[in-house]
Amino acid sequence: MAASSTLYPIPRCSTCSRNNAPPIFPANPFKRFSNLQDRPFPLHAPRFSAGASQAVSGGADPWTSVSADEEEDSIRRLQNGTDVRGVALEGEKGRSVDLTPRVAEAIAECFAEWVRESLRREGTPEKGKVRISFGRDPRVSGPRLSTAVFAGLARAGCIVFDMGLATTPACFMSTVMPQFAYDASIMMTASHLPYTRNGLKFFTKKGGLNASEVEEICDRAARKYTAKKMGIQYGGSVPSLTTNKVDFMSAYAEHLRTIIKERINHPTHYDTPLQGFKIIVNAGNGSGGFFTWNVLDKLGADTFGSLHLEPDGMFPNHIPNPEDATAMSLTRAAVLRNEADLGIVFDTDVDRSGVVDSSGTAINGDRLIALMSSIVLKEHPGTTVVTDARASVALTEFIAARGGHHCLYRVGYRNVINKGVQLNKDGVETHLMMETTGHGALKENYFLDDGAYMVVKIIIEMVRMKLIGSDEGIGSLIRELKDPVESAELRMNILTPPKHAKEMGVRVVETLKQYIEEGQLQGWHLDACGDCWVSDGCLIDLNDDSAVDIDARMYRVRVSDEVHGQHGWIHIRQSVHNPNIAVNMQSSVVGGCQAIARVLRDKFLLVCGLEEFVDTSQIYKYASSG
Ligand SMILES: O=P(O)(O)OC[C@H]1O[C@H](O)[C@H](O)[C@@H](O)[C@@H]1O
Known part of the structure; x- marks a missing residue:
């Protein structure tokens, strides 16, 4: 959509009820920003000719x-x-x-x-x-x-x-x-x-x-x-x-079973390689129950104690989501109660998963990426791993320590996967693409984000470890991954009418970028580079690269202060699904995220003239807490 000449109605601010602020948008709402002027935003596809x-x-x-x-x-x-x-x-x-x-x-x-x-x-x-x-x-x-x-x-x-x-x-x-x-x-x-x-x-x-x-x-x-x-x-x-009714799920389950059998190649019981393993599945009443009875049970696993396997479209127990705290904690409890070797959490439609190891440690987000990286790096030494740019600095170090390269890229699983496809085309061997939300895709599996296939890889590794005499469990593979000292995710709802929300999201994100480029936020530097396989992480996030299908504006910013030097980052972006702006922060020092939020509030939100159009309450609350 080209920069429009629409004057936005002034919305009522949800926090202070002000509704009579003077209009701040000039006739062309993008006029202030030379880098945006005259550039059509790819927010809507052109009408068909x-x-x-x-x-x-x-x-x-x-x-x-x-x-x-x-x-x-x-x-x-x-x-x-x-x-x-x-x-x-x-x-x-x-x-x-x-x-x-x-x-x-x-x-x-x-x-x-x-x-x-x-x-x-x-x-x-x-x-x-x-x-x-x-x-x-x-x-x-x-x-x-x-x-x-x-x-x-x-x-x-x-x-x-x-x-x-x-x-x-x-x-x-x-x-x-x-x-x-x-x-x-x-x-x-x-x-x-x-x-x-x-x-x-x-x-x-x-x-x-x-x-x-x-x-x-x-x-x-x-x-x-x-x-x-x-x-x-x-x-x-x-x-x-x-x-035509077709029973595809049985064929797909058989396909997964065959992969497990062939790759484990169990010396004594080829057809039931999971004999002796206790595995808990939490399907959250979504579509993932099949994995229990049509994959694990048939391969000899003991799945007693599994949770919420029956499909129920009201999702009466919890949100089927490996990022959901209730889903994870119920699964951890079931793993410990049943002394299981592994717990598995699927999201509703099984394109995402998370796991719990035998000690009850939840492995999702960065930890799941680290676990998959350690498995994939053994199979493909030196491979590049693509993730979204909300991954921790510690994850980059973890991948580098195992000889891999970490490419940080745009949030959105499709962006992450597409980046991996592109890198392979460019000759950069990239076998794993994972988002911190639990979407993970492998080159060996059609670059498809398949939560069940991810779990298949983890199960195969778990059995292999046992076969070579290790009782440590899969959690031991990520023992060296450090958690960030602090991390936070906050949202700013966009208060314009829905039809203007995308445009307003672009404006807020791009205005912040401009402030950073002008040096108005001390110690903040845009994280961007043009090389995709450097070992200390990289980020191509130009947002205006016509070769990339831009679905949302986003930037990651490195943050330093005089006392600690570089101690963290902030990632700001338009939400893919809702009219809001997502703000993620991580820091290696106590109080670091709060300090970042204060700079965002004082040096940007309070002075940028856009405050009327976004609900800043979460940022303000976080900045003043503690
Ligand atoms: O933009 P948000 O509302 O945070 O949602 C962003 C997320 O949405 C879905 O979950 C997609 O599957 C993810 O790939 C994406 O990262």
Whole structure:
């Protein structure tokens, strides 16, 4: 979207109720910033040209004549990074349902059209109808929305394969496993978000769609929805709805079992290599229960004491999320109670995981990355590991001490994975890409973030250690990883109307960058370099590199003071999912994060003139605490 000339309404400040501040935005809200002037922000995909739309509909394009309205905007806003996410059920204060069956149908139809166009563009010979698989997590809105998705896919002329309850990585695998090899797949999930939410993730054989591709699909769906609502004819009649039920999860589970058996190659019981191991799974009532009965049990593990395996779309126990404190502490307790060798925590759709070792230590975030790095570095000495830029300095040291290279990159699992793909293309061997949220992808596994596959790697290592006579357990592999002395994550909600939130997020983040570049925040220096495999960590985060699909503005800043020298960092970015700005900090000195928050408050927020547009209460509270 080009810099707009819109004057923003002055919102009411949530903390002080001021609402009569003079407008601070000039006619061009980006005028003050020379680096932003005249540069279109890639916040919205351009509208399709008439030609492009004709290619879709095969005739004159009636959509371009439909003017945008608030409903269209709300459909476009369902794009959340690389996913579609929205409210599917009533029950959230201040939020109405925006992911309705009709909207889901329009999005599914547009995805199918997009797939068909992509296949044609790539010159893939058409072998009849496009085949699309579909899976979902157990959310209560799932069955109703699924019917709508099937209708959208059928309307676009696809053959639909219904996998039923499935995981996100399994959906991708259904496009590459030879006996299935669907052209594309859709997973209906809202990951760890509350039961009222739902969403869609899209895959082709090349992997998950990027943010700009999802943006394009949502934009098209918004116009299709409006056209339909206005009664404009844009396609033939809806074909009769037939879906083919397919038991893909059994095939996928067998695939995981085969990997475990082959790689452990147990000398005495090849088919049951997990005999003698107690493993606790906490599926959080999401889609991950299959891993217990269809993988671990069949390989001989004792999974007695596992938690929340039954799918329940109301998630009655806790949020299925390896970052969730309750999920982790319940799993730790179960591991200790049952004297288990390992505990596993999956998120709802199993693209993320965390583990607990036999001593009850939670291994998620940086620790999980360290554990996976130590395994992968043994297999691929000297490899580069890509993570998001919220990883600790200690993690960089841990990877370097094992001969690896650490590339710190943009937050967002797709960004991290794409960076790894790019590095490999550039000749920099990169086998592991992991986000601190628990998304982890391996080069050996299609660069796919698969929480179950990550756990498979850890289990194989655990058994191998035992086979060579070590009783130390997998926790011993990360004994040398130091925890940061302090770390904090705070949020600043954006107070503008939703349609301006992205733009305001850009403005706040870029204004802070400008202050830092001008030296107004003493001891703060932007962390950026152009080399991706230096051993002390690196960060390419230019935000305006046209080669990179920018979904959110973000910067990491090194922070020093006169007493300690460089003692920490602050990472500031637009949230991918919500109208807020995320602020992460780490420091190696006690009180360091609070000192960073004070500088942010006093030298930036209080003076930048943007305070009216963001809720700074969390920063203020943290800065003045203690
Ligand atoms: O921007 P936020 O709201 O913090 O969310 C950011 C996170 O969202 C999801 O969980 C994605 O899977 C992560 O890759 C991303 O880092």
